[in-house]
Amino acid sequence: xxxxxxxxxxxxxxxxxxxxxxxxxxxxxxxxxxxxxxxxxxxxxxxxxxxxxxxxxxxxxxxxxxxxxxxxxxxxxxxxxxxxxxxxxxxxxxxxxxxxxxxxxxxxxxxxxxxxxxxxxxxxxxxxxxxxxxxxxxxxxxxxxxxxxxxx
Numbered sequence: 223x224x225x226x227x228x229x230x231x232x233x234x235x236x237x238x239x240x241x242x243x244x245x246x247x248x249x250x251x252x253x254x255x256x257x258x259x260x261x262x263x264x265x266x267x268x269x270x271x272x273x274x275x276x277x278x279x280x281x282x283x284x285x286x287x288x289x290x291x292x293x294x295x296x297x298x299x300x301x302x303x304x305x306x307x308x309x310x311x312x313x314x315x316x317x318x319x320x321x322x323x324x325x326x327x328x329x330x331x332x333x334x335x336x337x338x339x340x341x342x343x344x345x346x347x348x349x350x351x352x353x354x355x356x357x358x359x360x361x362x363x364x365x366x367x368x369x370x371x372x373x374x
Contacts, residue, residue, distance in 0.1 A: 285331035292324035307348035
């Protein structure tokens with residue numbers, strides 16, 4: 223999807239002030255309220271704006287340990303049963319199929335390092351997960367971000 227300057231300004235404003243209302247956004251951008259609403263509707267319909275849910279902080283929720291696990295899975299079985307198994311583990315925040323040595327990369331959180339061991343044990347307990355390799359994140363100098371793509 224191609225974004226114009228108004229789309230970019232609206233997305234940047236929503237990024238900087240996620241609680242801003244349509245009326246206030248229209249005032250700040252110098253366009254009609256209906257224009258802002260139609261742009262929001264289009265950006266949501268096309269998937270540029272994926273959702274309007276709040277961004278949660280795992281550490282503030284009591285899960286300060288973040289790790290990334292590369293999983294090797296049994297070949298010829300497909301990913302379905304593995305994804306079903308992983309989806310049942312609440313500490314898994316996301317999973318990506320990958321190329322290279324591993325088949326899946328999962329981001330997990332835990333309450334402590336000992337709790338991380340429990341989560342990893344839960345992950346490899348699936349009958350199709352053959353092996354895992356885990357890297358613990360020490361800090362996040364660049365958090366998940368998207369607005370720089372809009373600005374580019």
